[in-house]
Amino acid sequence: DLKEAGYCGSMVIEEEGAPIGLTLDDTKPDGSVPAIMGFILARKCRKLSGLTKEERLKKICEIYSRVLGSEEALHPVHYEEKNWCEEEYSGGCYTAYFPPGILTQYGKVLREPVGRLYFAGTETATEWSGYMEGAVQAGERAAREVLCVMKKIDKSQIWQTEPQSVEVPAIPFVTTFWERNLPSVGGLLKCLGVSAFLSVATVSGMAIYKKS
Missing domain, CATH: 1.10.10 (Arc Repressor Mutant, subunit A)
Structure with a gap:
């Protein structure tokens, strides 16, 4: 059991050869039906779609076994998969990522x-x-x-706020002071530029003062 082993069930695997990139705990809120859900993304999905279901399962179990350090991961009790690229109207899953800006x-x-x-x-x-x-x-x-x-x-x-779920209420995110007050990329670059200018000006001023 992942929880008994001290794991939360969520994993980010950045190894190039790993089939799974992101894994989330998909256990139901009441603790029933324990499961983890993994995503095979982009070019990895296109590559693995050429394999059989059994071959994909084998590769997935092997990477989970390595990451979790457990041979139990090699023997799942059940496995389901969905290739969202086969969907006629969406052509992929499960949402879209956009470049900055x-x-x-x-x-x-x-x-x-x-x-x-x-x-x-x-x-x-x-x-x-x-x-x-x-x-x-x-x-x-x-x-x-x-x-x-x-x-x-x-x-x-037209725009209405969705009512909160009574059965599964949302847990608010608690952010730190730094998370709430981080500057934008532009603001950070300006801050670094001003800091660099002041540093150069200070050093130059000290050098001139010593010479005089």
Whole structure:
């Protein structure tokens, strides 16, 4: 058992040859149905899709066995897999990653309708993008956009805050002072530039003072 061995069930494996990159604990909130869920991403997914299900399972179990230091990982009690690249309309999983600056510049137009075409899907959610909660939020938002165009609701009713789950309440993130006050990349570069300038100016001033 992972918990008994002192593990949390979540892993990030950055080894190039490892099939799995990210692993999360997928045990149900009440502790039933213990499971871990791993993601085979990008080029690794394309490469491993040419193998059989049994061959993929063998490679996955081997890397888990190495990472966890346990031979029990070589003998899972059950295994399920889903190749999201086979999905006709999404063509991949499980959400999208953008280079720096893309969301800042274009994030607001990701969900804007084009004519009579409205966009939903978890990738367009403002919360829990990539997850079921995000899919529900996006679907309801798109439905309200259509209702607004049909004059059935007011525009102010399109965006609504989703009620918190009673059975599984959200646990708030606690951030440190430094996490809350970290500068932006631009701000950091400006700060470093000013610090470098002041350092050079101070050294130059001391050198001139000593010469005089």
